[in-house]
Amino acid sequence: MGAFKHLETKVVRAGEPSPRIEGAVITPIFQSAMFEYAGETSYHDLKYIRLNNTPTHIALHAKLAAMENGEAALAAASGMAAISTTLLTVLAPGDHLLAQDCLYGGTDDLLTTELAALGIETTFIDADTPASWPALVRPNTRAIYVESLTNPLLQIADLEAVVQFAKDHRLVSLIDNTFATPVNFQPIDHGFDLVLHSATKYLNGHADIVAGVVIGSRHWIERITHRLNHLGGSLDPHAAFLLDRGLKTLVVRMRYQNASAQRIAERLHEHPAVARVNYAGLASHARHERARRLFGGFSGMLSFEVNGGADAADRFIAHTTLPIIAPSLGGAETLLTRPALTSHAGMDPERRRKAGISDGLIRMSVGLESPDEIVDDLMQALEAAAVSTTG
Ligand SMILES: *Cc1c(COP(=O)(O)O)cnc(C)c1O
Numbered sequence: 590m591g592a593f594k595h596l597e598t599k600v601v602r603a604g605e606p607s608p609r610i611e612g613a614v615i616t617p618i619f620q621s622a623m624f625e626y627a628g629e630t631s632y633h634d635l636k637y638i639r640l641n642n643t644p645t646h647i648a649l650h651a652k653l654a655a656m657e658n659g660e661a662a663l664a665a666a667s668g669m670a671a672i673s674t675t676l677l678t679v680l681a682p683g684d685h686l687l688a689q690d691c692l693y694g695g696t697d698d699l700l701t702t703e704l705a706a707l708g709i710e711t712t713f714i715d716a717d718t719p720a721s722w723p724a725l726v727r728p729n730t731r732a733i734y735v736e737s738l739t740n741p742l743l744q745i746a747d748l749e750a751v752v753q754f755a756k757d758h759r760l761v762s763l764i765d766n767t768f769a770t771p772v773n774f775q776p777i778d779h780g781f782d783l784v785l786h787s788a789t790k791y792l793n794g795h796a797d798i799v800a801g802v803v804i805g806s807r808h809w810i811e812r813i814t815h816r817l818n819h820l821g822g823s824l825d826p827h828a829a830f831l832l833d834r835g836l837k838t839l840v841v842r843m844r845y846q847n848a849s850a851q852r853i854a855e856r857l858h859e860h861p862a863v864a865r866v867n868y869a870g871l872a873s874h875a876r877h878e879r880a881r882r883l884f885g886g887f888s889g890m891l892s893f894e895v896n897g898g899a900d901a902a903d904r905f906i907a908h909t910t911l912p913i914i915a916p917s918l919g920g921a922e923t924l925l926t927r928p929a930l931t932s933h934a935g936m937d938p939e940r941r942r943k944a945g946i947s948d949g950l951i952r953m954s955v956g957l958e959s960p961d962e963i964v965d966d967l968m969q970a971l972e973a974a975a976v977s978t979t980g
Contacts, residue, residue, distance in 0.1 A: 597840045604651030618830040619643040633815055638826060640818050645826040649833045653802050657784050658777045661810035664802050664829055668787025669695050670822030671801030675783060678816045679761050682708035685727050688734040689716040689746055691944055694932055716746030722754055732761040738768035741892045741928040741952040742945050743867045745876040748883060752780035772843035773886040783809055790919030793835035794842050798828045846889030849960035854891050856964050861978035862971045866893040889955040890918060894947055896977045902927060902949035904974035911966040918954035923963055926952050
């Protein structure tokens with residue numbers, strides 16, 4: 590099988606078994622827990638679903654690696670399985686981690702509870718202020734961890750400085766690329782060591798499985814795979830098949846969602862009842878220039894505030910008819926949430942406000958519906974909820 594050049598081709602064709610299995614155009618699901626012994630000499634090479642090596646897994650891993658320009662990849666039972674297993678491979682008790690200060694809630698909890706209990710300490714950094722980092726490095730600092738677009742404010746850290754800093758201090762650089770996807774940002778091309786995704790979101794794209802992936806060098810992925818083999822958070826072959834299927838449309842979905850979110854963000858931005866819109870594709874975004882330099886598109890995620898705070902936000906949401914009020918993101922259906930009540934409810938209210946997450950902030954995952962219909966619905970909801978047009 591030749592190496593495919595473009596992402597559009599890779600997501601469809603990379604990883605296909607050669608020769609095709611019984612001529613099947615689509616890689617079949619190998620729903621068999623164990624496989625006949627064939628003389629394997631290492632435990633990790635025995636064919637068994639938990640060892641992440643059925644033909645369905647092998648095809649998926651090759652596609653994932655190709656898509657992020659990594660040497661190798663591993664799928665796991667959830668985004669958190671991929672993140673926890675990766676961190677438990679990169680870090681050992683006594684090690685120290687630098688991590689962005691506004692990570693996905695589950696990751697933040699993992700670092701501050703589970704890893705802390707194992708003797709792995711984290712210092713949270715302002716990932717947009719490289720000058721503040723050197724003072725935080727310790728002799729036992731091993732890694733630096735960031736996200737390509739943060740939740741729910743869609744901030745973009747100084748990603749180039751993170752890579753350079755990691756090289757200068759011999760740290761492993763890790764990035765959660767869930768919100769951007771390789772369609773919009775390719776971390777390995779920019780020098781990151783390991784790329785993580787909650788494949789539950791855009792990679793699968795259909796809101797019907799939970800899965801995670803990690804992509805990087807052969808050296809790291811082999812070590813992470815052996816760790817996952819022991820920890821057991823392996824992806825079921827049927828879910829692996831669905832993820833492979835979802836990936837085939839990643840590029841067309843993401844480009845459409847990029848374009849829809851841009852339009853929706855612009856319409857909200859110019860509306861007098863809207864106080865603020867967070868979207869990297871708007872010139873008003875604090876890191877718009879950086880986004881344009883590093884990113885091919887700005888994702889289908891945006892957040893905004895309407896005039897009048899939490900009460901007005903609730904009234905507005907109650908008057909929308911098209912979006913579904915639900916957490917998570919990246920599927921075909923447009924979803925709305927208020928982070929203060931959902932994803933960031935566990936955060937201390939003072940810390941939450943300081944981070945810029947107001948009680949009235951509304952987060953939107955733009956789906957695959959008509960963007961005109963989404964805009965019309967948002968506009969009628971602003972009107973019906975009588976959101977003040979004077980800030
Ligand atoms: C959802 C999410 C995760 C966790 O993924 P699961 O598949 O739910 O385990 C990690 N990082 C980000 C940025 C996410 O959005």
